[in-house]
Structures are given as C-alpha cells and as structure tokens.
Amino acid sequence: MHTLLLTPAEAAAELRVSRAKLYQLMKAGLIDSVVIDRSRRIPRAALTAYVDRPRGLEQQDAA
Template sequence: MGDPKPLQDVLACSPLLLTPEEAATLLRIGRTTIYALMKAGDLRPVHIGRSCRLPRAELERYVRCLETPSDIAPSPTGHFGTARSSGRRIDATRRGMSSQ
C-alpha cells in the first residue's frame, strides 16, 4: 500500500486526461510545479466543470519544447550582458573622477 506504480503500469493504462497530480507523477516533478506551469501558460489545462485536467498530448508538447534549443544566444564571450554592465561601471568611475 502506498508503493508507487511501475512506470509501465502508468503508461499501459494511458488515460487521455490526467489530473495535475498524475501529470506531476508522470513528469517526476512536484504538484506545485505543475500548477505553476499552468499559471505561467506553459501547460494548457482542459477544464471540465470545476475539474482541471491535462491532456497527455499537452504534456508531450511541453517536453518537446524543453528539448528544443532556445532562440536566445549568448554573447561571444558566453556571458549575457557583460559589456553593458562593465560600460556602466566605467561611466560611474568617470563621473566620480570629474567631480574631484
């Protein structure tokens, strides 16, 4: 009692709609994370009355999106915003020098 079902059993029954708790178990993340993903719009639930369900296809879509590389590329140095922050630092130094 209370033993987790083997993954094969979960996949074998393959329901069309999953509760947030079932989706969390399948993705091996927390229930709270599922609700946060739904609130952020990353997961699109289906509402039937007051019940919230996640289609299996929606979970598969979300995982595929995680696998694809991001459109945002790092700068040649491999850091985001490095030049901008150092530029501000130089400006602050110049202002300090001119007031003395």
C-alpha cells in the first residue's frame, strides 16, 4: 500500500533527486506540499502531477 503523504526525504527519493532540489521545486511552486503542525508533507499526487507536466513549463515558470 502506498502512503498518501510523503516526507521530503521520501519524496526526493521517489523522484531520485536530492532533498535540497525537492525544496527548490516546492519553493518554485512546481510541487505542492502541505504543513501538518510543524511537519511538511508532499502528497503522492503532487509528485505524479509534476512528472506528468508537459516538458518546458519549468523554464516558463522560472521566467
């Protein structure tokens, strides 16, 4: 069974990127996250949405 929410470390591992890169993607608004108390969690659906985005949008979002 897959968990609904992932820790930043788990989400980074799923994407095969560093935790720092994951935080950059969240800060840029490319990956959604939620805060529960003082813990940040990333919905699994947010990772799927990021991967399924049409390519090239990252450069447009950064401009």
